[in-house]
Amino acid sequence: MKYQVRHTTRYKYQESVSHCYNMGYILPRNTARQTVYDSKVNISPTAVQAQIQEDLYGNHAYHFSIETAHDELDVTVVSQLEVQETEAINLQIGNSCEYSKTLLFKSDHAETLAAREFMLESPKIKTSQELMDYAAPSFTDDRTLLAAVMDLTQRIFNDFTYDPEFSNISTPLSEVLKHRRGVCQDFAHLGIACLRALGYPARYISGYLETLPPPGQKKLVGADASHAWFAVYSPGEGWFEFDPTNNQMAGVQHITTAWGRDYADVPPLKGVVFGGGESSTLHVAVDVMRMPD
Numbered sequence: 184m185k186y187q188v189r190h191t192t193r194y195k196y197q198e199s200v201s202h203c204y205n206m207g208y209i210l211p212r213n214t215a216r217q218t219v220y221d222s223k224v225n226i227s228p229t230a231v232q233a234q235i236q237e238d239l240y241g242n243h244a245y246h247f248s249i250e251t252a253h254d255e256l257d258v259t260v261v262s263q264l265e266v267q268e269t270e271a272i273n274l275q276i277g278n279s280c281e282y283s284k285t286l287l288f289k290s291d292h293a294e295t296l297a298a299r300e301f302m303l304e305s306p307k308i309k310t311s312q313e314l315m316d317y318a319a320p321s322f323t324d325d326r327t328l329l330a331a332v333m334d335l336t337q338r339i340f341n342d343f344t345y346d347p348e349f350s351n352i353s354t355p356l357s358e359v360l361k362h363r364r365g366v367c368q369d370f371a372h373l374g375i376a377c378l379r380a381l382g383y384p385a386r387y388i389s390g391y392l393e394t395l396p397p398p399g400q401k402k403l404v405g406a407d408a409s410h411a412w413f414a415v416y417s418p419g420e421g422w423f424e425f426d427p428t429n430n431q432m433a434g435v436q437h438i439t440t441a442w443g444r445d446y447a448d449v450p451p452l453k454g455v456v457f458g459g460g461e462s463s464t465l466h467v468a469v470d471v472m473r474m475p476d
Contacts, residue, residue: 184435185265185474188391190409192452192467194256197460202250205454208389208441209260210235210243216269217439222262228253242441242449258452263474266435274330278417281324284382286418298416301384305444307352308372308387310380313360318377328383332415332425333432335377339370340430352446367428368446371411374427375445384416387445388424393436393471407471409451412437438471 190209210222226233230247238244249256278286287295287302304310321334342363349364356376359365365373371387378385392410412426412433424433441449451467 184268185263185476186393186438187470187472187474188262188264188438189259189470189472190391190451190467191257191259191469192465193258195464195466196254196256196456196458197462198458199252199254200249200256200456200458201252202248203256203454203456204246204248205258205452206244206246207258207452207454208242208449209245209258209451211262211264211390211438211440212242214439216267217264218267219262219264222260225257225259225261227255227257238443238448240441240443240448242443264438266438268435272329272423272432274333275327277327277329277420279325280322280328280331283328283417287382287384290418292419294421295416295418298384298418298422301386301416301444302379302382303444304379306447307445308356308376308379310376311357314356314373314376315380317360318381322381328415328417329423332374332378332423335374336425336427337430339373339427343370343373343427345428352450367411367426370427371413372445374413374425378413378415386414386416386422386442387449388412388414388433388439388442389446389449389451390440391438391469391471392426392429393438393473407469409467409469410437411446414442 211219213219226247228249228251231250233247236244318335322331344364346364347366350366350369356372359369359373375385375387389411394407412424414422414424416422426433443449
């Protein structure tokens with residue numbers, strides 16, 4: 184499936200900003216199932232400096248600075264890319280939960296050694312006995328790891344309510360677990376925390392999800408949004424992506440921007456602003472459009 188993705192971020196400041204320095208993960212990356220053909224970034228006011236740097240995980244971090252006084256910042260990225268259909272996966276075939284843990288510690292394969300980093304806690308994901316207790320019923324020793332992760336994904340989908348008014352990027356997982364509410368970022372963090380608590384590597388993925396309108400209705404401009412899901416590593420088998428917000432494995436409608444230990448590694452945009460007053464407003468619009476072959 185070929186897509187054009189337009190992502191616009193607009194800040195309006197209470198007072199004038201004299202200059203700012205920013206960095207963000209706004210450029211989609213190439214993956215085993217995704218090929219990016221082109222990405223263009225338009226910034227207003229015009230950036231004095233702009234450069235792309237590849238981080239530890241192969242993501243494209245976009246750095247830019249503005250030294251012109253402004254009370255509004257507009258960053259728009261337009262990308263053309265293609266996402267490949269993947270073969271259906273039989274979740275009942277593959278490493279068992281018990282065997283996966285054995286391989287994680289005994290294998291000297293480079294990919295497995297690198298994956299161990301994603302077993303550790305990270306800035307926004309702390310493990311706990313409570314998380315372990317919630318996850319444990321899905322992970323019996325003889326069950327395949329992928330079947331267990333799908334079961335956890337389904338439980339998160341059924342047990343938690345999607346509520347964009349409940350949380351923000353600073354809401355701790357303990358609150359999400361207590362109130363059983365959150366958004367895609369929270370549910371991705373929750374899935375990762377559960378897996379790490381039990382000793383499995385899991386990483387955070389940021390990107391977009393194409394949403395389709397009801398039959399007979401025209402797709403609304405700006406109806407799509409940034410999205411987040413997670414991937415689990417099975418030794419010798421690779422990484423597999425799961426979307427607990429929608430109770431499914433990631434497919435052709437999931438478009439990847441970046442991945443890391445958690446949201447803090449791959450924020451869409453962050454920076455330092457000089458001036459601006461005590462408040463600002465943020466508006467984000469995302470359009471994911473299918474392109475003809």
